[in-house]
Structure formats: structure tokens, C-alpha cells
Amino acid sequence: MRRVLCREFADPERLTVVEEPDPVPGPGEVLVEVEAAAVSFVDGLIARGGYQLRPPLPFTPGSAVAGRAGGDRVLALLPSFGGFASHLLADPDRLVPVPDGVDPRIAASSAENYGTIAFALQHRVAVRPGEWVVVLGAAGAIGLAAVDCARAAGARVLAVASDEAKRAAALAAGAQAATGYDDLKTAIREHTGGGADVVVDPVGGPAAEAALRALGPGGRFCVLGFTSGEIPRLPANVVLLRNRTVVGVDWGDWSRSDPAAARDLAADVLRRIAAGELHPPEPAGLPLTGAGTATRAHAERTAVGKYVLVP
Known part of the structure; x- marks a missing residue:
């Protein structure tokens, strides 16, 4: 077998x-x-030692893979990393059948990003048809999943991204409108006719x-996270005004604490992909x-969509 090894908390090139x-x-x-191992923004943070979880060194990053177990097509949700490899051992209770017609690259790449958004929009908040959902970082893996899932729920989506190419990707994924980060409060109010119903924020920083x-x-x-590298201090008085709510979305912690529920959620995501309800990009x-290249692209927010490693 071959696997990626992180011997020290350092830049992904190590x-x-x-x-x-x-x-x-x-x-x-x-x-x-x-057959495919998903790469995420968090993988780069963990490899650098910048995440709240610091596995003992040396370790192999990666938390979601698709492949074959005993001839069956499966998605494996890993509680303790190890995914960047050609072979691995997994708990059978953490395996999810992959439906026919769903490519292993799609299955692996959708596990964390679509799983996170499904957890957000089904367990943490309820999005109703016709509502305006604003997605920050809309061209990243999480952002594109949020656009797609909100669209599938019947919501209208305003995508926020830093350049025209990224905004075009979000529009192609189903957003009704797109904008940049300049004068964001005014832009959101204008596009949504007075105010958004839901904000999905994996970015943090001043935009939050x-x-x-x-x-x-x-x-x-x-x-959802802080890909900008800056954790915002959200003013409580703004939350109080107009009866707003701020909710945390930590799919990783939830999936580790309730693996059966996480497996069921992943199975439902794969079912909806197979049925054509959701359309994750290739x-x-x-x-x-290429593990270093992929993790750096996510860490520096230059990736449009998702990377997978193909052993």
C-alpha cells in the first residue's frame, strides 16, 4: 500500500x-x-497543526474516502484520519453503500461538504422555499454545496465570492444572483429586497x-468555519435586534459523537445525488x-470546487 505521511506540523509541501x-x-x-480520497480545508489546517484536533505524529490526513470493501462500493467516514492512502482499515459500521451511477470521486468529495451543508440546513436551521440564503465563499467546496442544497430546498441563493470566475461558478451551480465583498451589507439588502433569511458562512473575517x-x-x-483565517467577534446587540439567531455548525464533531446519524445523513446525500436532486461538481x-498541492489550494482559497486524491 501507499499512504501520505505527515511527520511534523508544517506546510503541506512537507x-x-x-x-x-x-x-x-x-x-x-x-x-x-x-478509489478516491477527499481533500478539505480542514486537512491543511490539521497538517499545519492549526486545528483544534492534533493527532499524534506521524499520521495520515483524510477523513472520507470512496472505494471497494469486499467487492462492494462504499463510502467510508473515518473518525481518526487515515484517508490519504491506497488501502485502509475501517469500521464496517462507518461504511455507507454508494449507489450505482455515483462516481467514487463524487461520493468521496460530497461526504464532508454536502454532509456539512445537509447537517446545517436540516438539523441546525430550517430553510423554507422562497427564502433568501446568502452563501459566503460561494465558489469553494462548502460554498458550492450550500448553493446546490439551498436551491434544492426551493430557496433563492445570493452567492458571495471574490472574483468573476468564482461568481460564475456559483451561478452555474444554481445561485439566482452573485456579488463581491465590497459594501456587502448594502449588496445583500438590495439583492434580497431588504434582508436575508439565512447566511451560510464558512469564511469569517470582516464579511461575517x-x-x-x-x-x-x-x-x-x-x-461553519474561518477560511479567511480571522475569527470574527459578532456583536451581541446585532443578534438581539430583529430576533436574529447565530448557530454553530460542526459536522465533524456531530459525526464522531453520533456515527449512526452521520451515516444515515451521508446515505441520504448519496441517494439524492443518484436521483439527480443534487448536482455536485466533478x-x-x-x-x-499531489496531496500538498491540493491541501494548499484549499488553504489559500484558490480552489474552485473540490480536490480528491486518486491512489
Whole structure:
């Protein structure tokens, strides 16, 4: 087998690929032959040591893979990393069948981003048809998933992205309108006719408070992460005014604490993809040696969509 190894918390370029004997399943384990391993923004943070979880060194990043286990097509949700590999051992209770017609690259890449958004829009807030959903960082993997899922829920989507190419990608994914970050509060209010109903924010930074102030009465603000590198200090008085709500969305913690529910949610996402209800974009594929390139692209917010590693 081959796997990516992180020997120190440093820049992604320090990741190396090593060859080892194939793992042998023990009791309660199955061997998964990996066909695609998802790469996320969080993987880069973990490799740098900048995430709240710091696994013991050395370790292999990656939390979601698609492949074959005993001939069956499966998605594996990994609680303790290890996904950037050609083979791995997994708990059978964390395997999700992949429907016919769903490419393994799509299955792997949708696990975390679509899983996060499905958790946000189905468990943390309820999005109703006709509502305005504002998505910050709308051309990233999480952002495009948010656009697609909100569209599928019957909502109208305003995509916020930093340049024309990214805004075009969000419009192609189903957003009704797109804007940049300049004078964001005014832009949101103008596009939504007075105020947004829901904000999905994986970005943080100064845009967060501007979007919060642009929420209408009863608006809901979803905190997903801080890809800008800056954690905002949201003013409580702005939350109080107009009965706004701020909710945290931590799919990773939820999936580890309730793996059965996370597995069911992932299965439903894959079912909806197979049925044509959701339309995740084709991710860019790189070999295991491209792990540093892929994690850096997500960390620097230059990626449009998602990367997967193809062993």
C-alpha cells in the first residue's frame, strides 16, 4: 500500500508518500481499497497543526474516502484520519453503500461538504422555499454545496465570492444572483429586497459581521468555519435586534459523537445525488503525491470546487 505521511506540523509541501505492507483486517475491521480520497480545508489546517484536533505524529490526513470493501462500493467516514492512502482499515459500521451511477470521486468529495451543508440546513436551521440564503465563499467546496442544497430546498441563493470566475461558478451551480465583498451589507439588502433569511458562512473575517447586519427579521446565521483565517467577534446587540439567531455548525464533531446519524445523513446525500436532486461538481483528481498541492489550494482559497486524491 501507499499512504501520505505527515511527520511534523508544517506546510503541506512537507507531506510525503511512503510504501508499506497492505494492512490486515482484525476483528471488527474491513479492508477498503481506496478509489478516491477527499481533500478539505480542514486537512491543511490539521497538517499545519492549526486545528483544534492534533493527532499524534506521524499520521495520515483524510477523513472520507470512496472505494471497494469486499467487492462492494462504499463510502467510508473515518473518525481518526487515515484517508490519504491506497488501502485502509475501517469500521464496517462507518461504511455507507454508494449507489450505482455515483462516481467514487463524487461520493468521496460530497461526504464532508454536502454532509456539512445537509447537517446545517436540516438539523441546525430550517430553510423554507422562497427564502433568501446568502452563501459566503460561494465558489469553494462548502460554498458550492450550500448553493446546490439551498436551491434544492426551493430557496433563492445570493452567492458571495471574490472574483468573476468564482461568481460564475456559483451561478452555474444554481445561485439566482452573485456579488463581491465590497459594501456587502448594502449588496445583500438590495439583492434580497431588504434582508436575508439565512447566511451560510464558512469564511469569517470582516464579511461575517456585514452579513449578520444584513439579516432580516428572524434571520439565521450559520457559522461553519474561518477560511479567511480571522475569527470574527459578532456583536451581541446585532443578534438581539430583529430576533436574529447565530448557530454553530460542526459536522465533524456531530459525526464522531453520533456515527449512526452521520451515516444515515451521508446515505441520504448519496441517494439524492443518484436521483439527480443534487448536482455536485466533478472534483479535480490528483495522485497521492499531489496531496500538498491540493491541501494548499484549499488553504489559500484558490480552489474552485473540490480536490480528491486518486491512489
